[in-house]
Amino acid sequence: MLRDLSDYPNDTIEAMFVRLANDTHADKIDLGIGVFRDDSGNVPVMQAVRRAERRLIGRDRSKSYLSPLGNIDYCRRVESLVLGADHPVLSGGRIVSAQTPGAGAALRAAAELVHGVSPGSAVWVSTPVWGHQIEFFEQAGMAVRTYRYYDRRGRNLDAEGMLEDLRSMRAGDVLLLHGCCHNPTGQDLSLDLWQAVAEVVVEVGAIPFVDVAYQGFGQGIEEDAEGVQRLAASVPEMLLTVSSSKSFGVYRDRAGLLSIILPPDSGNAGAVRRKLRDTLRQLYFMAPDHGAAIVHEILSTPELDALWRAELDAVRDRIIALRAELRMTIERANPGFDAGFIERQHGMFSCLPISHEEQLLMERQFHIYMLPPARVNVAAMNREQSRTLAEAFAWIRAQRGTARADAVA
Numbered sequence: 061m062l063r064d065l066s067d068y069p070n071d072t073i074e075a076m077f078v079r080l081a082n083d084t085h086a087d088k089i090d091l092g093i094g095v096f097r098d099d100s101g102n103v104p105v106m107q108a109v110r111r112a113e114r115r116l117i118g119r120d121r122s123k124s125y126l127s128p129l130g131n132i133d134y135c136r137r138v139e140s141l142v143l144g145a146d147h148p149v150l151s152g153g154r155i156v157s158a159q160t161p162g163a164g165a166a167l168r169a170a171a172e173l174v175h176g177v178s179p180g181s182a183v184w185v186s187t188p189v190w191g192h193q194i195e196f197f198e199q200a201g202m203a204v205r206t207y208r209y210y211d212r213r214g215r216n217l218d219a220e221g222m223l224e225d226l227r228s229m230r231a232g233d234v235l236l237l238h239g240c241c242h243n244p245t246g247q248d249l250s251l252d253l254w255q256a257v258a259e260v261v262v263e264v265g266a267i268p269f270v271d272v273a274y275q276g277f278g279q280g281i282e283e284d285a286e287g288v289q290r291l292a293a294s295v296p297e298m299l300l301t302v303s304s305s306k307s308f309g310v311y312r313d314r315a316g317l318l319s320i321i322l323p324p325d326s327g328n329a330g331a332v333r334r335k336l337r338d339t340l341r342q343l344y345f346m347a348p349d350h351g352a353a354i355v356h357e358i359l360s361t362p363e364l365d366a367l368w369r370a371e372l373d374a375v376r377d378r379i380i381a382l383r384a385e386l387r388m389t390i391e392r393a394n395p396g397f398d399a400g401f402i403e404r405q406h407g408m409f410s411c412l413p414i415s416h417e418e419q420l421l422m423e424r425q426f427h428i429y430m431l432p433p434a435r436v437n438v439a440a441m442n443r444e445q446s447r448t449l450a451e452a453f454a455w456i457r458a459q460r461g462t463a464r465a466d467a468v469a
């Protein structure tokens with residue numbers, strides 16, 4: 061049956077990871093995968109997570125099935141963490157949620173559900189966007205359209221272009237936004253822009269879909285959720301996905317949330333819940349519980365919650381310090397070049413202003429691996445790697461002539 065599959069290609073992201081794995085250079089630098097690393101290059105496990113795990117084991121919990129909707133107690137806690145406990149959507153009972161095996165599965169399931177109930181709806185994604193997101197929507201059968209988001213030349217948000225493109229959405233289209241720490245650019249919306257987007261969405265009758273994968277990595281646990289909270293309060297309907305992978309460092313335990321926010325007085329929460337349950341069951345049957353149980357244990361135990369918040373604050377402080385360091389080393393190695401965008405942007409990622417060919421050249425010459433479009437995981441670096449990256453960037457600019465390299469869009 062699979063005889064003809066011999067030349068099945070790698071997608072761009074997987075292809076980079078294959079090249080990285082095959083590179084035998086002792087000091088190769090992995091700035092591709094989206095994990096937080098400490099100074100020794102390890103992906104640390106939070107103490108709050110370790111303690112929560114011990115408490116759970118001590119309780120000798122069941123390993124029987126939950127339902128396809130997963131761990132509902134986890135859902136309640138994460139809804140409050142993201143929307144705020146007093147949010148009108150929660151007090152109005154306007155939310156239907158499931159716990160999923162991470163936000164990746166939540167995104168794929170949401171796409172399946174939307175396409176199933178509204179086959180004519182297109183999804184609008186930013187340019188650029190985390191590549192796997194396009195894949196999730198396309199595989200579900202949805203048409204994918206793009207809106208201007210990041211101005212690579214100015215290394216800033218293209219707010220005007222974004223709003224202009226969003227006015228072309230049609231009623232029932234879905235608008236994908238990143239709640240904070242935009243992947244891959246690190247460039248977030250201002251609160252004014254969240255408001256302007258809410259107005260366009262209401263005007264055209266589109267449905268916003270906010271993906272929150274890095275709460276606490278940008279400006280603060282509460283600050284990073286302010287945009288999504290305001291949007292949820294301003295629109296009748298919304299989709300929400302949340303990843304616990306990064307904020308709790310439980311990447312491989314697979315815990316995420318998929319929520320559907322319903323219009324006031326829609327009266328069909330039961331039917332929506334059943335549709336969601338059946339969509340999830342048809343995709344993967346049941347959710348894993350280990351990661352969700354850990355996150356729930358932390359969020360429902362005041363001392364663990366306080367410990368987790370302090371640990372997440374330390375992660376964010378390190379990322380902010382790494383951003384300042386990278387800006388400085390790049391500017392030092394590239395006199396006259398303004399790397400201020402690296403400090404202005406938030407979370408794990410920023411994109412270097414180099415072309416795809418230059419990114420591949422950097423890979424070959426310096427063994428530095430990034431995802432397209434030259435997405436650097438600042439949160440995975442140490443000081444020495446920061447210096448190597450700055451030198452590599454200077455070398456690339458020297459190869460092509462400073463003016464031209466800086467103008468690459």
Ligand SMILES: Cc1ncc(COP(=O)(O)O)c(C=O)c1O
Pocket residue numbers: 094161162163164165190238243271272273302303304305311315316
């Ligand atoms: C924006 C965004 N959404 C979702 C995900 C998927 O997260 P999870 O590990 O929870 O599936 C990622 C992971 O990198 C991401 O960057």
